[in-house]
Amino acid sequence: MYDVDKLREYFPSTTVYKDPSVMSMFKAAKIESFLRDWILKRKTGVDGVIEDKDALSEYVASIIPQRSEKERLQDEARTEGETRFFLAKINISFNSNANYYSFEIPSLGFSHSQTIIEDYVWNRIKSELIGEAGGWGLVKLGYMPPEGNKKNGRFTLLDFKNFCPYKVSLDDFREARSHFETEEWMNILLGAIDYNPDGFMRKGWIDRDVWRAKHTMLxxxxxxxxxxxxxxxxxxxxxxxxxxxxxxxxxxxxxxxxxxxxxxxxxxxxxxxxxxxxxxxxxxxxxxxxxxxxxxxxxxxxxxxxxxxxxxxxxxxxxxxxxxxxxxxxxxxxxxxxxxxxxxxxxxxxxxxxxxxxxxxxxxxxxxxxxSLSPNMYINDWALNSEYFTEIMHLLRSTSETMKYRGMVEELVDVSSATGNTSGREKEAVFRLCTAYLKLFFPHANSDLIHTLKFKQEFDRYCLTPAKTMQETVLKQMRFVNPGMFPDGNLGFSTYTVRWDA
Known part of the structure; x- marks a missing residue:
């Protein structure tokens, strides 16, 4: 496990208490982790505890409508002019022939043919939606009656609010990560995706087996x-x-x-x-x-x-x-x-x-x-908010971030041409996986850190060796499909090594 007090010190606003009994309630309702943690952030006290589970159930029922409630929402929009805010994922599309944006809410059965986003609304909320082709958030619907004798009444999007309740800063995330050892950080990542790092041990396993199970999950x-x-x-x-x-x-x-x-x-x-x-x-x-x-x-x-x-x-x-x-x-x-x-x-x-x-x-x-998952594999303590963590991972996918981390991988990994067997496609696979691992385990990496011996040893263990093994397995399976591809049996993966002397 990790030091909970230390976690909350460096992530003061982005942790949540994950109680298995409460999490089971959300799971039974088929509510995703990122929605669950958004709700918990609003309904728990400073100690992270849910005092009234019945009240929580009522709130969830009010904020996340089921498909069977579509008719009630339609009537509310038509007769009262607007619905209450509710949580949903909307997808947007621009109809170039008719010159307007429309939206759909698949979970409730609203389709593009039934909807429109008026320009005055679009101009106000587009920064929340554009670039994602839609997204999860708090939605309010209205209704536009048919014009004249036409049968073209449509439901309108009156408001949309992204539900992210905190500042998401990559620089703050990187700085916080720098205070944890890599093994401790791996356990924190497991907690962020709802797993108890102490629950991976099995009878007869040694430390290497537990580490491998955790690393594979991540x-x-x-x-x-x-x-x-x-x-x-x-x-x-x-x-x-x-x-x-x-x-x-x-x-x-x-x-x-x-x-x-x-x-x-x-x-x-x-x-x-x-x-x-x-x-x-x-x-x-x-x-x-x-x-x-x-x-x-x-x-x-x-x-x-x-x-x-x-x-x-x-x-x-x-x-x-x-x-x-x-x-x-x-x-x-x-x-x-x-x-x-x-x-x-x-x-x-x-x-x-x-x-x-x-x-x-x-x-x-x-x-x-x-x-195989067992009850003791689920977290029962303070952990990183899943919704916050997935926002961080999404931001790390940007072109500038990817170029930066890929540049570090290029500095760290040496590809020997001694065997002559490695191809550009295989190298790209290994380097792309290494870049992803580097972002995950070492988001705080920089040009100074990557040249230290300790970092190179950990990069080899957490990033390069697993990446080579994963791509090597692909090539072995290709050989079963096409036995003539690697007749000499040498896949060339000894050619990828850390530049220890750089």
Whole structure:
């Protein structure tokens, strides 16, 4: 565990008490962690305790309406002129033919065809919405009746307030991080995503096993903090994959079951507004249950995915669609087959029996190192606010931040040409993963710190060695798909080393 008093000293306004019984209430209501922590910040006392759980339940019911309440909200907007504020995620779109913005609230069933944002409102709130194609916040709706005899009544967006209740400063975050040892920081990160760092121990495990389990759990955060990181994780059930990618951050999207189409991910050409897909307005797209999920057209999707995962854009019907979202594939396979020296791809979707597609994946998350979740793995103490932490990770994805940390990785890592086996694509994968790890574990890194011996030793352990292993597993799986790719068996990963003498 970490020193709670020290955590609260350096993060005085961005910690929250995570009580398992209270957290279970939110989980039962299917409320994401970032919404939960926003509510807890307002409803707990200075000791972090919820005194009246019934009152909390009533507040949650009032602030987060269910889909069944759509008709009540519609009537409220129409008869009273406006609704109360409520929490929701809205997506915006500009209709160039009609020259207005519209919005949708998928959780409540409001679609673009039913809505409009009037210019006087848009000019007031656009700074909260633009750049994200929408977002989570406090929403107030109104109603615009039909004009004349036309049947064009629409629901209007009267107000939108981002619910971030504190200042999010990367400089403050970096300064606070500098006061913690790396092992302690790893435990703080686990608390930020609701896990108890003391709950990872299992019978017969040694310190190395516990460290590896914790590190692997946090590896799932790499797409949260680094643009266009493509990963795959094949792991046992009940290890928290879906929770991590579906509940922690408002900036990601989890696809579970059903069919995945070009329209959904990239561009709906049938829409009058030519609505862009999920990759354009999310930090990552996680495709869950890839053994059972289907693609509308396997060959088409494989081609589009290969282009997007390589270059960050896809061309659909002559329209270029750019995105910064990483693509993550999640699935369950038998534990005995979770071995990089075995064919793990054979059990999952046939679309992955394509070495060119596998080449676009930067790393395999070794999910079999994470133990099955048990009650003692959930935090029961003060921890970083999940919503605050995901805001920090989102800010660290910016171009300027990415360039800065990538520059440090370029200084730290030496790529020997002795074997001649490493390719530009493999190097990019290792360096991109290292950059993400550097942001996660060492956000306070600078040109002075990275040249110290202690830092280089920790960078090797926390960043470079795991990155090499993750990409090496991808190449081993490619060899099962295409045995002729590496006939000599040498994948060349001894060529990536820390520059100890620099």
């Amino acid at each position: 590896t799932r955060l790499l797409p949260f903090i680094q643009p266009r990181v493509n990963l795959i994780e094949l792991a046992p059930q009940q290890t928290g994959k879906s929770y991590m990618f579906g509940k922690i951050s408002k900036y990601g999207w989890l696809l579970t079951g059903g069919q995945v189409s070009r329209t959904m991910l990239f561009l709906d050409r049938r829409s009058g507004a030519r609505a862009k897909g999920l990759v354009t307005c999310n930090d990552f797209i996680a495709v869950d249950e890839i053994k059972s999920i289907s693609f509308s057209n396997d060959q088409e999707m494989a081609g589009i995915l290969k282009g997007y995962m390589e270059d960050g854009y896809a061309t659909v019907g002559g329209t270029r669609v750019d995105g910064e979202a990483g693509i993550i594939f999640l699935g369950n396979i038998a534990y005995e087959n979770m071995d990089s020296d075995k064919d793990m791809i054979g059990e999952i979707n046939p679309i992955f029996r394509d070495s060119a597609l596998l080449q676009r994946i930067h790393g395999f998350i070794p999910g079999h190192y994470v133990p």
